Amino acid sequence: MSQSTNPTTQFQTDANRVTADVDRRSFLRSSLRGYQTTRDATQERFLNYESARIAAGDAKWEAIENLDVYLAQFADKLEARGATVHWCSDSAEARDAILDIIKKHDAKSVIKSKCMTTEEIHLNDLLEKEGFEVVESDLGEFIVQLRDEAPYHFVFPAMHLKKEEINTLFQEKLKSINTDDPEELTMVAREVLRQKYLSADIGISGANFGVAETGMISITENEGNARLTTSLPKVHIALMGIEKIIPRLEDLALMLPMLATAGTGQHLTCYNSQLGGPRQDDESDGPVEMHVVLLDNHRTRLLADPEQRDALRCIRCGACLNVCPIFKNVGGHTYGTTYQGPIGSVITPHLRGLKDWKHLSHSSSLCGACSETCPVKIDLHHHLLRNRRDAAGKGQGGLAERTLMLGFTIVMRRPWLYRLTGRLGKLGHVLTKPIHGTRIDPFYAWKKTRDLDDPAKQSFKQYWKSRK
């Protein structure tokens, strides 16, 4: 996953490795299957889940199609309540803004609750380089941080690890007791992190939603780490992509259950907190400063695409990863992106460039399981197709592919040529027999793992004629 390798090569290489690891794949599949089962049961309780999806999708459409109005309203309301809003066009601006705040407070330690957007701007690397202690407090994030790894799944960061591996890790890094028990392992992390909350100068969080009407961020979690991160340190910084906006407070009453159901299969996650500003005059605790850092980082480029701005409606539930046969078989790290799975394959080409990331749109069978499951009905798999179209339109498919497609068109428009090609194909099949199964066989990629039937002796057309 080093930066120097080209993302396509890295993807192919990592996919080779993971697909060959039958044991890990089956571990992944059974975890994801577990989420699916829980989720089905929760969905069953809805009076009408399909209609709820449409209504939830509508809330995000309204927000995205009026983003200028709602984002300005969100920022104004927050500032009126004493928070500071930082508008950042790209990663560098966001990193600078955050670093400035930390330095201004002469802070030493930073506690973080789960925030994929900080992964997007590579915040931890910067802060550590600057000499700050940065601790991830979400258990899964804490584990992957100790392993010096990226999150595997943007909702379940450590889902690829077995308890034995976590035991080894904790013994090595935390000098903990020898135990495979998930409860004991969790308690080890709890004890370590408790002290960090109390001593941290700065708490950094993300935001699942930004409520325009009231100027609040909403954070969804199960562990309580985000609540502690935003309660105890004297400064709270929230980093939020500009697309997280929803119009009204009451919209959360729909969006929060949808997020939980689609994401983890819970009817609601344990803590859903709305934070609007720092500690107010009549309040007894909470941070004395609240900073909300708004990040564009090419989201406006995606917004400018009248088809694919649809993808900005994503609420990052992770459901599309859980059902994706590609994700299930290559795992999260193979993507090499902040956002894995179908949604990552759709948006990464927009955020980081089509030329380098178009392979993610090709590495899909377009099965549509993602679109079928999305709680806000994003047209995910068709967007992958649209990325393919845009890449082909820019000639990024390469000369060989263009020639092949030209040939395809010429043949398919001329029935006589189509028939001739069929016959030549049969002839070719016979003539190439000596090289079948070798690397110079034109069907090598197929035949390496799959048989290919010999062409039928009689084409359907010949049969049709004989039948008459």
Next chain:
Amino acid sequence: MSRDAILGRIREALSVKTDAHVREVAKQSSHSLPVLANGPDGRTQAVKEFLPFVGESLEDHIAAFNVLSDKLQTEFIVVPTIDSARQTLDQLRQKHQWERVGIHDHELVQSCVDQLPVEFLNTSSNYDAHELEKCDVGISGCDALIAQTASALVTNHSAGGRALSVLPPHHVVVADASQMVTTMADGFAMIREKHHEKWPSFISFITGPSRTADIERVLVLGAHGPKKLTIIMISE
């Protein structure tokens, strides 16, 4: 500077209308479905009409709250009077050997704990978080109980700040039956009414004790927040 630049880019991007076909997909379905009017009112209605049904009466709501609480491992106790709430708290004290208890200035909380033989820490004014961390339990009020989700809705006003309900290993909520509402939207409406737009800086739906399943999907309670959540509802 950046504000204008970003808002400018957004406006420019939105000057091209969303592709009609894509916009339509979000509404389509293979089933024939009831769809409510677009917009805010439709969505609030959706919470009632499409999300799980929990009945109309208080009895229905209590029953629904009970079922979900079991699943969440929330201890939900319905008692008839403040007196019985006091007794329940005293039993909990004995069972869990509470010595230090975090509380706040809240009428119902105060009247329930006034006879508890423990040391108190009040979080309604400046307090030391390290002291709160040493408490065995935090006892707070709430704004509403939500039947649809078995949540306690709290703000820093109704729950003694941000930390009382999350830092100690056990959180006890005391509520009365008039606080039971159907949906989260009803809960928001109550807070809207109470605070008249002068929103508290912290509003949270607490739904069960703190939990994680980050290690092999095994459920563990008390990841960072309370390992136990008790909700005592006084029915009279």
Next chain:
Amino acid sequence: MVNVLERLGHEVDYPEGQTCCGQPAFNSGYFPEAKKVADHFLDTFADADMVAVPSGSCTAMIRKFYPELYQDSPQAKVVSELSGRVFEFTELLVNQLGVTDVGAKLKGTATYHDGCHGLRELGIQDAPRKLLENVEGLSLVEMDEAQSCCGFGGTFAIKFPQISTAMTQVKLGSATQTEADYLISGDPSCLMQIGGYFSRQKSSIQCLHIAEVLDQQ
């Protein structure tokens, strides 16, 4: 497919000038090229009352993606009319012709694999199962994750053979668990993928197109 339809008393024509619907180019992102092939399809099939297609995938291309391809073109109207008359074989039988028993016989146990395009683009799920349940001697067992993709996906199978094959490996596991004699599907391309892998793995499961099954007397 022709035999079955004729047995049911329908007149079937096979326009000899037909080639391909254009999906391979379309799914690779080459929309203008796909459209040229689609033009040829439209010329060939313009006069048909109904077009029966033995593939959910080709049907989806014509019914769902042609209208998108011709969105702003003068042929848009022709396309939308024709695409309404194009049906996948099983949905044609069950939903259009109201037939669920074609009088076929086949002894053994079968499991059905849903092709993704037929299932998710067209919503075909019950039709093939109803038809198979009425095949004399055949018992139908659902496999685990019957609705998971087989791994074909057109050029995907060539560009990412390792992922494509891993997906079929999962499919083989689910199919084997059912102890079925046959794996049946409505899509030749899925069958090429599944059949190719099963045969390489020396699986005893025979892969059949649903039209072949319904033709068994």
